Amino acid sequence: MFLAWNEIKQNKLRFILISSVLLLIAYLVFFLSGLVNGLANMNREAVDKWQADAIILTDESDKSLPQSILSTDDVSQVKNANHLAPIAQINAIASRVSDEDTRQGVAIFAVQPDDFIAPNITDGHMFGRKGDVVAADYLKSEGFKVGDKVKLSSSDKYVTIVGFTDHARFNAAPVLYTSFETMQQIKGLPIESDPLVNAVVVQSENISTIKVPTSLEVVETETFIEKLPGYAAQNITLTLMIAFLIVISSVIIAIFLYVLTVQKASMFGVLKAQGISNAYLARSVVAQTFILTVVGVALGFALTWLTGAFLPYKVPVQFDILSMLIYALIFIIVAILGAVFSVLSIFKIDPLKAIGG
Template sequence: MFLALNEIKHSKLRYTLVIGVMFLIAYLVFFLTGLAYGLAQENRMGIDKWQADNILLSSEANDNLNMSMIDPKDFDKVDVKDKAELSQLSGIVYREGDKSEKENVSFFGINPDQFITPEVTEGKLFTKDNEVVADESLKINAGYKIGDTIILATNEEELTITGFTKNAKFNVAPILYTTLDTVHKLKYGERAQMQPMKLNAIVTKGKLTDVPSSLQRLTISTFINKLPGYNAQVLTFGFMIGFLVVIAAVVIGIFIYVLTMQKTAIFGVMKAQGISSSYIARSVIAQTFFLAVVGVGIGLLATIGSGLVLPEAVPFQSNALFFAAVSIMMVVVAIIGAFFSVRTIVKIDPLKAIS
C-alpha cells in the first residue's frame, strides 16, 4: 500500500482522471439504481401498505386486478383470519373549476372497518360516499388540499378530499381511498343502480383454509410481479445497472493496464533490485482498490446529495441495502479487472525491461 499511495501522490493528475471516470460511472449506476427502486416502489407502495399475505382474484381474470369480477357473496365463503374487500378503478380527475390540470389516479374502494384501511396522516378518514382519502403526492405535486372537490372526467362525479395518507400509489398513480359504493357509482355512472355490486379482489392475511372454486389465490409477491409492466421495468433497469458495473470494471482495468505498461521499465528495475513480483502485484491491486473506493464513495455521496434536491415528481428513492451491494460489486469487479495488469507484471523480464 505504501508504494501504491506514493505513486498516486507523485502522479496526482493522472490518477485524479481515473478517479473522475470511476466517479462518473458510479454516479450513473447509483442514480439509475435510485430511479429503478423508486419506480418499482411507486408501482407497489399501495399494495405493500396492506401487509397482507394473499390476494384472491376471479379465476378468469388472468391475474389482472382490473379484469377481476367477484360476487360479494364469495367474501363470506373465504375462511381466513383477516380479510378485506377491494374494488379498484383507474381514472382521471381534475379540480372543480379547472379542467386544465388533470391527474391519473387509482380508486380503491374499501370497507373502512377492515385491515387494508390506510393510516390517515392529515385530515380524517372518509365517513360517507363520495369522500376520499388521497395519497399526499396529490398535495405536494398538484396542490390539492383537504376540502377540495375533485371531479371524475368520465362521468362528472364529484368527490371531496377529507384526508391524506403517505406512500399510497398503485401502478405509479396516486390512490384515492373511498367506499365500495362510491367506486361502484364511478364505474357505472347513472346505470349504477341497475348493475350488481362486484368486487375486484379479496385481500387476506393469515392462513387460508377455504377458497371458493371461482377464485384464484395469488401470494402478494406473485401478484406484484404480475402487475402490467412491473417485471419488464425491473429487468430493464437491472440489465442496465449490471452492464454499467461491467463497463466500470473494463474502464478501470484498461486504465490500470495502460499505466502498468508505461511503468514496465520501472517494474523491471524493481525486480532487478530483488523486489518480488507478488509485492508489485499487491501494490497494483491496492492502488486499484483505493481508486475504486474513492471514486465509488464520491459517486455515492453525490447521488445522495442529488436525491435531496430532486423535485418530488422524480421517482427517486434511496435504499441503503441496494447502494451497499452496488458499491461492493463495483469495487470487486474493478479489482478483478486489475488482475490483467498483474499477469503483465509477472511476465516482465528485468533484463529486457531495462535494456
C-alpha cells in the same frame, strides 16, 4: 500498500482523473439503482401498504385486479383466513372543479373504512359520507387540497377530498380511497344493489389453508405485484443496465491499469532487478486499484445522496442504502478482478530488457 500510495502521491493528476472516471460510473450505477427502486415503488406502494399475505382473484382474471369481479356470495365462501378485506378498483382522470386544467390519472380503491387495508390519515379525516375520498398525498404537488371537489372522467358525479394519506400509488397512479357506496355512484350503479368487488385482500399465517370456490384463486402478494403491467419488464431492463455498467467499468479500469503498467515497465524492471518479487508488485497494483476504486465509489455515493436531496418531488428516485452498499461492494470486487490483467503483464516483464540491458 507503501509503493501504491507513494506512487499515487507522486502522480496526483493522473490518478485523480482515473478516480473521477470511477466516480462518474459509480454515480450512474447508484442513481440507476435509485431509479429502479423508485419506479418499482410507484407501482407497488399501495399494495405494500396493505401488509397483506395474499389476494383472492377470479381464476380467469390472469391476476389482474380490474379484470377480476367477485360476487358477495364468493366473498362469503372464503374460509380459514385470519383477516379479509374486500376491495374494488377502477381507473379515472381526476380534475379539480375549481381548476379543470389540473388533471391527474388516479386509481380509485373502494374499501371499508375499518378494514386493515384502509388508509392512514396524514391530513384531514377518513371518508364517511357518500362522495368523500381520501387522496394520496402526491396529489398535493398537483394542486389538490382538502375540501376540493373533484370530477372523475368515468362518471358525471363529483367527489370531495376530505383527507390525505401517504405512500399510496398503484401502477404509478396516486390512489383515491372511498367507500363502496361511493364507488357504486361513480360506476352509475344503484346504491342499494350488492357492491361489485374486484378482489379480497387476505392476512393469514398460512395461505395454503385458505379455502375458496373453484372459480377463485389465492395469489401471493409478491406474485400479484410481479404481474402488474410493465413491473417485471421495467425492473429487469434497469437491473441489466446496472449490470452492464459494472462490467463496462471493470473493462475501463483494466484498460487504464494495463496502460499505466506498460508505461511503468522500466520502473518495474528496475524494481525486479533489485530483488523485489512479482508478488509484491502484484499486491501493489491491486492495492492501488483498491484505493482508487474506494475513493471513486465513496465520492459517487456522496454525490448521489447530494443529488437526491435536490431532486424535484416528481422524480421517481428512491435510494436504498443496503442496495447501494451491495452495488458498491460488487463494483470494488469487479474493479480488483479487472486489475488481474495488469498483474499478469508484470509477471512477463524481463528486468534486463526493461532497463535496456
